[in-house]
Amino acid sequence: MITLLVSIAVLIAGYFIYGKVCERIFEIDPDRPTPAFSRADGVDFVALPRWKSFLIQFLNIAGLGPIFGAVAGAMWGPVAFLWIVLGCLIAGGVHDYFSGMLCIRNAGKSFTEIAGTYLGTPVRLVLRILTFVLLIMVGVVFFIGPAHIIAEIVDHEFFTVGIISGCILFYYLMSTVLPVDKIIGKLYPVFGIIFLFMSAAIFCALFYYDLPIMELQLSTIKNFHSGGTDYPIFPMLFITIACGAVSGFHATQSPIIARCLKSEKEGKPVFFGTMATEGVVALIWAAASMSFFGGVGELNVFMSENGGNAAVVVNKVCNELLGPIGGVLALIGVVVAPITSGDTAFRSARLLISDVFKISQKSMMKRLLLSGILFALALLISHTDFAVIWRYFAWTNQTLAAFVLWTIAVYLCQQGKLYWLALLPATFMTMVVVSYILIAPEGLFLPHPIGYGVAIGVAILLLVLFFRYRLQRRSPDS
Incomplete structure (x- = not known):
């Protein structure tokens, strides 16, 4: 329990301290008009109260990520x-803060367009494709998953997966x-509060039932995964726990609230x-997963028996720790939360296309046309094996995060600021x-030494290119 409490305390302190460092490095201007006012259109550029913006952004980036990822990562x-x-602090906080603030400073543009400004046109094209694919996959994953769960709960011949999927897509x-x-x-702030309440209730239940949470010690910093050598901590854990640590999907959501x-x-x-x-x-869900079944080993057994379904x-955790109300909270957690990430994924995809092709979004007809294309593509992809979609969604998500962090590093370098923060x-x-x-x-399932060697080589190459770029900018002849 000490590890959990200390971890939460460090995150809270990190928000105030490291968050302030990021704010000072960026050099905010409170008097500078934001896109909500400079480009107000009553559709996407709409000024909202800060508390509402916080809850909308939280639900946008959260969805199932910090729950399912933490359960699997445990x-x-x-x-x-x-x-x-x-x-969360060193990577995710930097990633989310600077990507969001760069969106504000660039008239609320999609981050792909901003990245092209700093990394060049070829990277812009790659990121457009990568981001679009990620958003569509998120949308597909987050209407197929909830549809299957609702169908199982309702268990009625009329409410088939197809019918429920259609209802979700209409929403x-x-x-x-x-x-x-x-x-x-209107809906997100309410669901955001419920989502936070569910997590707080699980946190209190951990103390009430005095569940044994394995502490972080030198002896416990090792691989407990039942997959053994096929699932080493590096890089598997860092792909599995994305939301809650660092996630490229967050940068796709920043333009929505930046406006x-x-x-x-x-x-x-x-x-x-x-x-x-x-x-x-x-942190709460990782702790609950490690302790509820009696230990990490027991969690691995349970996950294996249930096909890794978080x-x-x-x-099970919500129903047994929180009683009848836990069932309702679990339903919200595994159904409403993903739906509220899926809808904003499609909205972000619409904004991305409109930014790329410079299509005004004031017209309802134009918004419907773009959305129709997106949903047709989503329905086509939805026939693919769900497990395949999910596996490549995770990798695409973290690849985008790497691109975003490199963009921030180049931006800070150009501004003559502390680029190591993102580098x-x-x-x-x-x-x-x-x-x-x-x-x-x-x-590719290559031997680990080859995979690690190539990864280190690529990282070194990018570092060399970065510092070469930095030296060229500092050269008086450049």
């Missing part, structure tokens, strides 16, 4: 606590095309604050995503 043992805390369409303050602005903030002062609590809050949620863990996590995440795709069973 299979590696207490080292998950270490990654959540360090990843997605409405939340994608209607002004941000109509559905998202709604009323002042640059709101950037720290909304962008860095939601990342820290998500980290706390991930939803079963969430449902270190960018280099680390590069090694994570390269090694993962090379050695993972669902990747």
Whole structure:
């Protein structure tokens, strides 16, 4: 229990201290008009209260990520606590704060367009494709999953997966095309509060039942995963726990709320604050998963018996620790939360396409046309094996995070600011995503020495290119 309490305390302190460092380095201007006012259109650019912006951003970036990722990540043992805390502050907080603030400074543009400004046109094209694929996969994953869960709960011949999927997609369409303050602005704050209440209730239950949580010690910093050598801590854990540590998906959501903030002062609590809050949620669920079944070994057995389905863990933990109300909270956690990430994924995809092709979104007809194309593509992809979609979603997500961190590093370099803030996590995440795709069973499944060697080589190459770029900028002849 000490590890959990200390970890939460470090995240809270990190928000105030490291978040302030990021804010000072960025040099906010409270008097600078934000896109919510300079480009107000009543659809996507709408000024919202800070508390509402916080809850919307939190639910946008959270979804199932900090729960399912933490449950699966807990299979590696207490080292998950270490990654959540360090990843959240050093990588995730920097990633979310600067990507959000750069969106504000660039008229609320999608981050792919901003990245192209600093990394060049070829990277912009790659990121457009990568981001679009990620958003569509998130949308697909987060309507197929909830549809299956609802069908199992209702268990009625009329409410088939197809019928429920259609209902969810209709809701997605409405939340994608209607002004941000109509559905998202009204429902998200309510669901966000419920989501946080569920996590707080689980946290209290851990103390009430005095569940034995394995502490983080030198002797417990090892691989407890039942997959053994096929699932080493590096890079598997760092791909599995994304939301709650660092997630490229967050950068795709930043433009939505960057168009709604009323002042640059709101950037720290909304962008860095939601990342820290998500980290706390991930810590709670990692602790609950490790302790509820009696230990990490027992968690591994339960996950293996249930096909690695974290939803079963969430449902069991909520129902048995919280009683009847736990069932309702579990339903919200595994159904409502993913739906509220799926709809904003499609909305972000619409904004991305409109930014790329410079299509005004004031017209409802244009919004419907773009959304129709997105949903047709999503339905096509939905026929793919769900497990395949999920595996590559995780890798695509962290690959995007690496690109975002490199963009921030170059931006800080151009501004003559402390670029190491982003350079270190960018280099680390590069090694994570390269090694993962090379050695993972669902990747190329190469021998580990080869995968690690190539990953280190790619990271060194990018560092050399970065410092070469820095020297060229400092040269008086350049």
